[in-house]
Amino acid sequence: MKGDNIIKKLFLSLLLVATFSFAKETTIPDISYDDLDSALTDPSSQEVMLHPMSENLIGSTAWFLIMSELEMTLELGPCNPIPGLKSHMIEPIGYLERVSSPLNFPFMGFQIKANPVKFGDTHETGGETGGENQRTQTAHAHFIYVPVIGMLMKKTMAFWCLHNGPIALPYLSEFDPTYKQDFMYLKMIPQMAAMLSPDVIVSSIIDCMATETAAALYGFSVEVEPPEGSMPNSAVENYDQQNFEDQAAANGESGESFVNSVKADTREIANTIRNSMYYIDGCNGFTAVGGYQDGGDPIKETHGEWHQMSVLLRGASAMSQTSFLDKQSEFAFNGPAEGHLPTPVSSWCGPKEFPMPVPSETVLQEAYPVVGKPHEMGQTGIAVSTAKNLPASEGTVMVVWQRRDYAAFGYACPGMLTRKNK
Amino acid sequence: MKKIILILVIPFILFGFDSEDYKEFATNPLTSENQVKIKEEFGYINGIKNTNEGINKEIIKELNKKIKGMSLNEAIEYINIFYKDTEFLTKKELIDLVKLSYKMQYEALTKSHMFLLYFFTREVPKNSMANILLGVSALQENGLNIESKQYLTGVPDNIQEYMSNWKTFVYDYPFKYQNNIVRNFHLKFDPRFFRVYEIQEAPAMALAFCQSAIPTPKTCKIKYLIRGDTSLFDFFDKISKIEPKYKKYVNILKANGIYLPKKEVKNNENKK
Numbered sequence: 001m002k003g004d005n006i007i008k009k010l011f012l013s014l015l016l017v018a019t020f021s022f023a024k025e026t027t028i029p030d031i032s033y034d035d036l037d038s039a040l041t042d043p044s045s046q047e048v049m050l051h052p053m054s055e056n057l058i059g060s061t062a063w064f065l066i067m068s069e070l071e072m073t074l075e076l077g078p079c080n081p082i083p084g085l086k087s088h089m090i091e092p093i094g095y096l097e098r099v100s101s102p103l104n105f106p107f108m109g110f111q112i113k114a115n116p117v118k119f120g121d122t123h124e125t126g127g128e129t130g131g132e133n134q135r136t137q138t139a140h141a142h143f144i145y146v147p148v149i150g151m152l153m154k155k156t157m158a159f160w161c162l163h164n165g166p167i168a169l170p171y172l173s174e175f176d177p178t179y180k181q182d183f184m185y186l187k188m189i190p191q192m193a194a195m196l197s198p199d200v201i202v203s204s205i206i207d208c209m210a211t212e213t214a215a216a217l218y219g220f221s222v223e224v225e226p227p228e229g230s231m232p233n234s235a236v237e238n239y240d241q242q243n244f245e246d247q248a249a250a251n252g253e254s255g256e257s258f259v260n261s262v263k264a265d266t267r268e269i270a271n272t273i274r275n276s277m278y279y280i281d282g283c284n285g286f287t288a289v290g291g292y293q294d295g296g297d298p299i300k301e302t303h304g305e306w307h308q309m310s311v312l313l314r315g316a317s318a319m320s321q322t323s324f325l326d327k328q329s330e331f332a333f334n335g336p337a338e339g340h341l342p343t344p345v346s347s348w349c350g351p352k353e354f355p356m357p358v359p360s361e362t363v364l365q366e367a368y369p370v371v372g373k374p375h376e377m378g379q380t381g382i383a384v385s386t387a388k389n390l391p392a393s394e395g396t397v398m399v400v401w402q403r404r405d406y407a408a409f410g411y412a413c414p415g416m417l418t419r420k421n422k
Numbered sequence: 423m424k425k426i427i428l429i430l431v432i433p434f435i436l437f438g439f440d441s442e443d444y445k446e447f448a449t450n451p452l453t454s455e456n457q458v459k460i461k462e463e464f465g466y467i468n469g470i471k472n473t474n475e476g477i478n479k480e481i482i483k484e485l486n487k488k489i490k491g492m493s494l495n496e497a498i499e500y501i502n503i504f505y506k507d508t509e510f511l512t513k514k515e516l517i518d519l520v521k522l523s524y525k526m527q528y529e530a531l532t533k534s535h536m537f538l539l540y541f542f543t544r545e546v547p548k549n550s551m552a553n554i555l556l557g558v559s560a561l562q563e564n565g566l567n568i569e570s571k572q573y574l575t576g577v578p579d580n581i582q583e584y585m586s587n588w589k590t591f592v593y594d595y596p597f598k599y600q601n602n603i604v605r606n607f608h609l610k611f612d613p614r615f616f617r618v619y620e621i622q623e624a625p626a627m628a629l630a631f632c633q634s635a636i637p638t639p640k641t642c643k644i645k646y647l648i649r650g651d652t653s654l655f656d657f658f659d660k661i662s663k664i665e666p667k668y669k670k671y672v673n674i675l676k677a678n679g680i681y682l683p684k685k686e687v688k689n690n691e692n693k694k
Contacts, residue, residue: 064614068638071571072585072609074592085585159581205497206519219634219641267635409582 057148060367061399062374065090066149068219069403070160077407079349084410086348090363090403091149093163093325096309097142099395102174106368106395107144143171143313143400161406161413204280207378210273211282214360215376217267271360274378275331278341278356281310282378309364309398310377313357326351328404329361348405350412361403368397494524534631537642538570538654541616542625544578548591550625550651552603553681557654559602560678561671570606571637575624577611599682614639619647626650627657655679 069090077084095107103112150162274282313325327347345352359377366372498517507513538558542551551572558570578584592603615621618639619628626649632642646661655675662668 067610067612067614068636070611074585074589074604074607076589085589157577159585209524216633217635219632219636219638409585 060371061092061148062365062371065363065365065374065401072408077348077410078346079407079410082410084349084407086405087408088403088405089160090401091147091160091162092399093147093402094143094145094400095367096313096364096398096400097144097395098309099140099142101394102140104140104394105142105144107142107397111394141171141173142169144168145170159408161408161411164413204277207274207277207280208283210270210277211359211376211378214267214270214274215379217270218376220374220376220379272332274359276333278359280378282359282376284310284378309396313362313364313377313400325354325357325362325402327354327358327361328352328402328406329358330405331358331360348407349410351404363401363403365399365401366396367399368395374401494521497524534633535635536566536568537630537632537637538568539615539628539630539637539642539644540570540572540625541575541621541628542572543575544584546625546651548588549682552592552599554627554654555603555606556599556680556682557675558606560680561674562606564674564678566671566674569608571608571610573610573612573615575616576613595682599680602680612638615644619644621647621649623649625652627652627654629657629661 066089069088071089072085072087075086077086097105097107099106101111105111145168147163149157150164153160154162154164327344328351330346330348331344333341333344341355344354357377362377363374364377365374497520501513501517501520505513505516538554540551540554555570558568561568588607592600592607595603615628615637626647628644628647630637630642630644632638634641646657646664648657648660652660655672658668658671658675662672
């Protein structure tokens, strides 16, 4: 096709222009190195933070999620030769970093201060308040693939089919030539034209509601203190003295409650809306142009931070050659997603490659510099933990959790090195 | 988009969705104590928040300002004034969607699910639990909104064999029993309930009210807890002496309770 060739040429030429424009923008570091090795061996080129996240890997991850969501049923799966039993689980598959200077890895507490490769970074060090300097600053993002629980318990917990494989860096924005080009970044958001209509803007309300509903049903939003102390030792233990309100006692019997009536269906509807409106990041709205947050303090702008992480996750997943965020749950598309994304294929028996992270199966959780509770993708990031006095940090790290509906014992276990199993 | 509307409109029809449904919160939605709670959690009630830069910054800013913290009636009024019918979405469809969204969120945050939680060990006979699950399905078939989750004390080392035994056990029975057990069999391994409610000896059974679809000690309130092996009938019988409204449950179980047939009986049937 002639038209296709022209588009390809145009795209390539833009890529070249972008590459050269990076070269122009690059600020020359004080010390220059010929290669990465010498940069790494020179102690003056490295800055080790006091408490890297990896030192507190266990304490900074909300492990309770695993046991909270793990569930097995006796429904037979469709797999062959072992049909398997339909089950649900969640596991942490990696860490998403957002940093204000290139090649800074808060996860490891490691920063390469030298600039052995020209990253096209316009970051300038300056005063504390930033001012002019911050306007030229673009945050960088990394995705570190570390399926911690799979690495620790792969053998003993084989039925979970945990992610395995090496620690990998599938996405570093420093090496992504499209990262800082608004126009080229559009490829990650195919719904750009539709987004600019008022109706779609309003539909983000619906997506927001759906996200919050799903979050409430997963138990992420409602926080009530559990009863404490010793329990009465009678035959029937009545906890009425806790003075809680059980509206369900009335609603449950009459069947009036919408949620009670439809039970899991409510979550299903909410998730269908969320997945169909994948271009809207729940209550965070959507980013029309560009995937990065320009300027500003990532720590102070908590809300922007969450949105930014979601956007980066999408971008990273779409960009990476190894799509680490596979489709792992059953869902359907309705509306605009149809025709723009491939029809979801059943993933009961093995993960399926998919171009976007599925909103309903992705959970983000703050891990550094503060540890926060898990959030549904697109759920508002405002939480008590994010409003506390925050330690100064050049970056933030979030744990990426991924849900899975699978047929246990019949499932082809995922892993970056075992993709042929699918 | 039309299909989204369809999927959203079906529940309207199924669950008698009309304007009267909103009386409860249409005039004063989420503005009671709940609102305070929700605001603490989310920072806001509804509307959109974003940090977008670019072309539609102004539109979004305006929307943020207008819709943030609106009641349902205000939001509808706003849509009526500022939005026109398009091919993509008519004004009425948009309002219906927003209504359903409000309703879903309202109920997800305020209403709770009734759960029967069963705590057991590997040593507990499968019959005991299966009979309870059959009882729960009898309650469900009689229109009661109750769900069940079963908590095992830890993951067995030989989980595949354990689950395989369960499968063999259940699928040996006639279809009506299989179906009712499988529908309510949701095996979980969450150790937190055991710790919070000091359940050191299993089995134990609890009636809980949860604000989430996945029970957790934080989102659930256990109202009644009986330790030791007991049938579902006995469980509700004892509870009904404290709260007479549960007499209904007892009567249903008495009239419709299904119990697993003994294996010998089934074998004899096969021989015949």
